[in-house]
Amino acid sequence: MFTRIITGVVGIALAALIIQMGGALFAGFALVLSLIAWFEYARAFHKKGMNITFITGIIGLFLLWGCAWLGNAEETMAVSTGIVLVVLLESVLLHGRVSFVNACTSAAGIFYFGYPFAHMVMLRFLYPEQQLATSFGPFEFGCAMIWVMFIGTWASDTFAYFTGSALGRHKLCPTISPNKTVEGFLGSVVGTTAAVAGLGVFFSLPVLEMAVLGFCISIIATLGDLVESVAKRYTGIKDSGNIIPGHGGVWDRFDSVLLTAPLVYYFVLLSGIGLK
Template identity: 50%
Template sequence: MLVKRIITGLIGMITAVYVINFGDWVFSAAIVILALTAWHEYYRAFSYMGMKLTYFGGMAAVFFTLACAWQGNSDELLAVIMFATLLILSKAVLYHDKFTIQEACISIAGICYVALSFSHLILLRFTGSEVFVHSTLGNVSLGCSFIWLAFIGTWASDTFAFFAGSLFGKTKLCPQISPGKTVEGFIGGVLGTSLSLMGLGMLFNFSLIHMAILGVLIALVATVGDLVESSFKRFTGIKDSGQILPGHGGVLDRFDSIMFTVPFVYYYVQIFKIF
């Protein structure tokens, strides 16, 4: 099991470096595939409870939402979410004997959860795509550097929280949802993420104050994202969202924190103009 996790992790890291740095259609296509897989996992999780969500309607809504993000069309993106919501609620009225209002609401929640979060990966990657950041490792686009802030910050949060919790963890953080998480682990994650972001800040010549603050906030948001996905799994009674990543579970298992941190980083850099 450990060997599988290590091999999958190495392959994933190499793939991430190529896809993120290459950008353009390769990055967008990869995010679309991940998002559609995440929706499939979400649908399947609730199907174990006997719920029949709007599978193909959800697939279409997720795809077109990400396509709008790819084209930078925020109005069209909002329109897709709006009409998907209206159509699904209408289905609950027209076919109320086969499709309940509860299933409609859970379908809409899943579409928003998956489509909007993954859309922000595309939006963040193509932020300031014409601007390049000069670093000690060469020149990268501004959006590329922002994606690395979100990804490395999230990974740092998970890693430092795990080791700090293993060494010092005593006080449970949220035992009803995730018994393994501790307050001490969370504090370790916050400190480790801030230091990691400050290191990246020096590499990309970003404000260290902003990096320290962003590190604290990423650790907080990443923890919430992880707990949200744990809540889904506890509610539906599944152990992993999928098996597509050997030793790591499914897309939702691996991207649960990223789905929260990336939108947060996107709006942080837009509001505070750290570039």
């Protein structure tokens, strides 16, 4: 537990520095995280006896990250199409080593990690000219929304854990994640909605829209956690890795963020809160 706490404190401090600095540091860190998560994914399915197209995945993640960094949707579509074609072609050219199921699993993993971290980059640099006044000084809009995404996701996990531990009686998804309870999930919904609404007050953003965003984050974060739980049960692993002492791997720590990052990005665009 002590190791977990120390690692958590150091991790939060490092994350705060990278988020606030932004620029190439933030974008580069997002790329590194996606590559580590891809390695953990490939290793997990390799233990299941599957041959994942590892090198193609690395190249695909680089290209998807580059499209996000450049902010060109047409390039993203072209790269995505190319990734699918190349991975499927490998099941033909390397038929003895890469089966069609392996190829489909590989393509799913590339997009599973590539798209969310790409959206994280795009979110950080959204509306760069807009500054939000706070009691701690001005925040770039994209920086503020990255904090909303992370704090909302962490709040979802934290409220679910403590509410479930104290009041949990009814299992939410016993065959996938035996420790999750309905009570914990409801605690997550209430707590995350309130936390993100509070961030709306802090960043002087529309509180009603932020409360709706918090409600959505609580649901999507839970689903993100369950997606990884399904994958880990299928591959027979307990943790995706041990790169973060006391916390497991990057995939373990970012399983919910993989879904909440795109959610927050598109919520901002559709709600228009960045333009109010």
